[in-house]
Amino acid sequence: MSDNHNLLAEQRRALILDEVRRRGGVRVNELTRRLNVSDMTVRRDLDALARQGVIEKVHGGAVPVAEASTHEPGFEAKSSLELNAKEDIARAAAAMAVPGSAIALSGGTTTYALAHHLVDVPDLTVVTNSVRVADVFHTEQRATTTAGQRPGAATVVLTGGVRTPSDSLVGPVADQAIRSLHFDVLFLGVHGISVEAGLSTPNLAEAETNRRFVRSARRVVVVADHTKWGTVGLSSFARLEEVDTLVTDAGLPAEAREEIAEHLTHLVVAGETAEAGEAAAPQR
Template sequence: MLAQQRQSRIAERVHRTGAVRVAELVEEFGVSDMTIRRDLETLAERGLVAKVHGGATAVDFGSTTEPGFAVKQVRQEVEKQAVADAAATLVGPGQAIALSAGTTTWTLAHRLTDVPDLTVVTNSVPVADVFYRAGRADQTVILTGGVRTPSDALVGPFAVASLEKVNVDTVFLGVHGMSLRAGFTTPNLLEAETVSTLASKGRRLVVVADHTKYDVVGIATIAALDDADVIVTDSLLDEEARRQLREHVDQVVLAPVPTAEHHGPGRQRTTSEKRA
């Protein structure tokens, strides 16, 4: 098969499924890892796909574009793992927490399955499934009802009604974007009311978002930057963005993103910066 034909088939698959992994394409086309990576680089240069760690995803086109859960799952995987590790240290036994929908909160959920006597409120089907599969009898999971979105969130009047009388210790909020002008945002108008309600139900609001979410603006605002007590992001966030966030948020936690020389058993220390 010619390279142009292979690239065309890869682009069609990304458009159809939303995401592909390098390993899957290597097996499917019977070519080397390097060949597939060159194909993805070529397609990315033409604006047909967006390269991510370990693969490629469909290209986003605006403030109302909402990729599916599988698409977002392969984006910034390393950064999300680091953010989840840091955020998990904020949870202790016997607490009641809320987790919004999203792949970062889903990654965090995997870190919390061993926390005893935990109560979890969520509007995310995948997040609830993580705890269900863990099968701990001492953990309670409350899944809201509602209409399912492309990101597997349950939203709408039923979800809002189920959250109105809930109060938790900490809300962990995943977001589509965060900016000084628009605050924390989502590309889904229907999701905005539900997530805004969820964000207001904790004594502490922790936003979990990797560095690529900064200066991204979705169509609907969930909360202002000042509403967050803590932002957990990763160490690839640039200095100017850090400064701006510290002016509005009490605590900014920078989770170290491991590099090749740090893939050993040791774990790097998380940096926590508080607003003066």
């Protein structure tokens, strides 16, 4: 199976999942007409999404899975969802990284997408608790030089800690490392974001590590696609008021944007015109 075919399948499954969540369920025959693919292709897509634990197959179609607040999907399960949105968000967020600055990247598939755009920003110092993010910089540096570090290459610090299902390193070792550092900007991925719960995660240890990240950063930039809005994990680790900028995608509904505007100074909707005053990021 070619890479192009794989990408098309991932995009198709992301569309199916979005439709299931939006409508509360879909039928196979509806999907075949909308996507212009065969019945067998749709059923394979539903099988794949069911294996990831994000939908439940029923006779003739599928319905969403009501996730428990403690459920934490693995990195691979999340990486195939909302691909276009994550790419748009990554491009918009990368523009906020200043050459020569010290930045932090938390774990997650959106920060992983962002890392691919940050490798070209010169002289960054990058602190991350994501094994995947660190690998992006390592692979890029290995590919572009045969004799040591290339000029302008990032200095990458990977915290220690206990590995989560999403390939983040958390716990006391990670917390201690982050506590002693100071970042110009934190790019933070989240499991869920809401007015009531703020930023949340199903993993208690990850919540504490994220708290340390937030406390050590002068600016906090949350990178989260529209499906994260309204999701609540077991443990909250920051209030919306502690976030300087939310970078999301055009799928965020108008009513959600209005709610967010009441609590955040800066909302960046990737792919749309920047909001007035967005460039004047607040200082902590």
